[in-house]
Amino acid sequence: MVITVELRRAAPVLAAVVLAAATSAACSGAGGGGGAADGNAINVLMVNNPQMLDIQKLTEENFTKQTGIKVNYTVLPENDVRDKISQEFSSQAGQYDIASISNYEVPFYAKNGWLAPLDDFVAKDTAFDQNDVLPSMRQSLTAEDGKLYAEPFYGESSFLMYRKDVLDAKSLTVPDNPTWDQVADLAAKADGAQPGMKGICLRGQPGWGQVFAPLTTVVNTFGGTWFGKDWTPQVNAPEFKQATKFYVDLVRAHGEAGAPQAGFAECLNNMEQGKVAMWYDATSAAGLLNAADSPVAGKLGFAQAPVSKTKSAGWLYTWAWGVQQASKKHDAAWKFISWASGRDYEKLVGGKLGWSKVPDGKRASTYENQDYLKATPSARQTQQAITAADPRNPGTQPRPTIGIQFVDIPEFTDLGTQVSQQVSSAIAGSTTVDAALDGGQQLAEKVAAKYRAK
Amino acid sequence: MKRTWQPWGALAWLAGILFALPIGWMVLTSLHSEPDAATNPPSLTAPLTLQGYREFFGASTGQSSWPPLVNSASASIGSTVLVLLLAVPAAYALSIRPVRKWTDVMFFFLSTKMMPVVAGLLPVYLFAQKVGLLDNISYLVVLYTSMNLPIAVWLMRSFLAEVPTEILEAAALDGAGLITTLRRVVAPVAAPGIAATALICFIFSWNELLFARVLTGVVAGTAPVYLTSFVTSQGLFLAKVCAAAVVVSLPVLAAGFAAQDKLVQGLSLGAVK
Incomplete structure (x- = not known):
């Protein structure tokens, strides 16, 4: 009897605690349900790049107010x-209506039926002006079925950036379309031009999107490829080896300090801090180097990606908006894309945040805008690099898939990253290029077997 | 009393400093500007700024950083309360009034922790997707509760096992019922143990990243997920991430300080005998 009385007294306390726990959980949970059920909201999943932070800032005032979305x-x-x-x-x-995907994902995502085709929206939305989007961009976001699956937010190729002031002082000139031999020569001469300054910054950090982004473009122009048209792996073929040796030797002889760990961010920092005279990387880096708070703004020159056997060598990359097939808000999603990838958004960013922050590299009209051209010394070279990039035929031989600095198969992230770890070790000096690429060939064999069987 | 040189004391200090150094480094980096934070070799004397903290609270994106912190708090507090409500009675039934084959029960509890968490990730995700619980904090509360429950039961059992049977018998002699015994006799003795268990469960749920990253999205994202979002492959982020890490660790630190007295008691429980 005693126990029953005690329980009765304790029960409200117990119930209150449970209730409190449940409500605290339900409250925040309810927000979750609410967000998804709200007819006038879309969910966007995107990569953390500076251009994405800018659009977050501008959305409320310039998109939600007008459209109610x-x-x-x-x-x-x-x-x-x-x-x-x-x-x-x-x-x-x-859960998400739109995601930022790159031209690496689009072809196989589309093949798997994960993306909603955008052709109908594009056809109806004449103000969007699809023909203004640069042809190489359109091509790389169109899948094998001929349908368009994403719209670029910003695009880039790769080119050579250099400290014009430093090279001028040493009476060195960089040709507009340099060869890799010329660049290696310039790197040797510019090495030590200022105290603590190395000749060139080249990524050495492991990762398919780190060291292998620039390195694959070197391989392409040296006549190499990851796979032949029939999926024969050619990772330890003479051309691939020659290109990798050239790259590794150059970065070891005249490259940045700490090269095996240097990725895009580290090279950017090296360039800004005056620790390198040249840098071969993404065209989008030029905007960061020319930003108002950059110590090297106005001191830079730009040249096309160095070549060897091909006419151009720059890569092609874009962060684009893709709509999930399972999303129930395709119309609202398109309205967002039409705004974010549209011409007026570039003008909005230019006017409000500065022309160096424009998400560029995707529209022909960007390169006719006088305000933009005035603020962007690299505009002409960037446009030329993106226009010259040919994602279907980037090397000296036919390829099994689309893509310049990557092989467009889901397995490439693993393959590229594993081989890159060996290449990075070669840059560090703890293995040889031959050993690294012989290992890479074996890995590539496994991937190729799967595709050759098809 | 004369203090003598104690080698173990010096070692303890050394270990303490070694543990504190990275934290101190994080705090220092969080107060630097981005270029200073990224400089190699590091510049210790660079001017201090609160820019990293301003960025954390949405200076350049206009996005509020409170929702993730609130989400983490609800998930951690909610699951910790549930864990204690379940673990204390369970531990009681395993130590003070042990059920039959209680060692098997204990081992069963422990065996649920033997599978790697990642092995359960896919079914947990697919289940959530089917029943519409993706991006819902309640789901995380349930998961964290079940993840921490075995640990809590084990901890609480060892704490409750320290309660002398004599005082329980004395309480029974005085006519105290189960609830009175629990509240008046067991609870005061076990309070340090409960505090220690609660703190550990709170820290585990607060820091949990794997499930939170996979299962949450737009609204239910927790602080650790939000913390990772400051990493970018284009541009500098070290100061921002350090500032975010400092802010995200503060609640745990506060909880640790709040429970400190009890913790010391809890940790030395049994040692004084």
Whole structure:
């Protein structure tokens, strides 16, 4: 009897605690349900790049107010966002209406039926002006079925950036279309031009999107390729080896300090701090180097990606908006894309945040805008690099898939990253290029076997 | 009393400093500007700024950083309360009034922790997707509760096992019922143990990243997920991430300080005998 009385007295306390726990959970949970059920909100999953932070800032005032569509952003670093997007899209979970995907994902995502085709929206939305989008961009976002699956937010190629002031002082000139031999020669001469300054910055950090982005363009122009047309792996073929040796030797002899760990961010920092005279990397880096707070703004020159056997060698990359097939808000999603990838958005960014922050490299009209051209010394070279890039035929032989600095198969992230670790070790001096690429060939064999069987 | 040189004391200090150094480094980096934070070799004397913290609270994106912190708090507090509500009675039934074959029960609890968490990730994700619980904090509360429950039961059992049977018998002699015994006799003795268990569960759920990253999205994202979002492959981010890490660790630090007295008691429980 005693126990019953005690329980009765304790019960309200217990119930209150449970209730408190449940409500605290339900409250925040309810927000979750609410966001998804709200007819006038779309969810966007995107990579954490500066251009994405800018659009977050501008959305409320310039998009939501006009259209009544609220945009919920989720931002993640590049590797995490790729994982999250492939998880979300492969299960067609429908949580996100739009995701930032690159031209690497678009072809096989489209093939798997994960993306909604955009052709009908584009045809109806004449103000968007699809023909203004640069042809190489359109091509790389169109899948094998001929349908368009994404619209570029910004695009880039790769080119050579150099400290004009430093090279001028040494009476060195960089040709507009240099060869790799010329660049290696310039790097040797510019090495030590200022105290602590090395000749050139080239990425050495492991990762298919780090060291292998520039390195694959070197391989292409030296006549090498990851795979032949029939999926024969050619990772330890003479051309691939020659290119990799050239790259590794150059960065070891005249490259940045700490090269095996240097990626895009480290090279950017090296360039800004005056620790290198040249840098071969993404055209989008020019905007950062020319930004108002950059110590090297106005001191830079730009040249096309160095070549050997091909006419051009620059890569092609774009962060683009793709719509998830399972999303129930395709119309609202298109309205967002039409705004974010549209011509007026570039003008909005130029006017409000400065012309160096424009998400460029995707529209022909950008390169006719006088305000933009005045503020962007690299505009002409960037446009030329993107126009010259040929994602279907980037080397000296036919390829099995689209793509310049990558092979457009899902397995390439693993393959490229594993081989890159060996190449990075070669840059560090703990292995040889021959050993690295012989290992790479074996890995590539395994991937190729799967595709050759088809 | 004369203090003598104690080699173990010096070692303890050294270990303490070694543990504190990275934290101190993080705080220092969080107060630097981005270029200073990225400089190699590091510049210790660079001017201090609160820009990293301003960025964390949305200076350049206009996005509020409170929702992730609130989400983390709800998930951690909610699951910790549930864990204690379940673990304390379970531990009671395993130590003070042990059920039959209680060692098997204990081992069963422990065996649920033997599977790698990642092995359960896919089914947990697919289940959430089917029943519409993706991006929902309640789901994380349930998961964190089940993840921490075995640990809590084990901890609580060892704490409750320290309660002398004599005082329980004395309480029974005085006519105290189960609830009174629990509240008046067991609770005061076990309070340090409960505090220690609660703190550990709170820290585990607060820091959990794997499930949170996979299962949340737009609205239910927790602080650790938000923390990773400051990493970018284009541009500098070290100061921002350090500032974010400092802010995200503060609640845990506060909880640790709040429970400190009890913790010391809890950790030395049994040692004084």
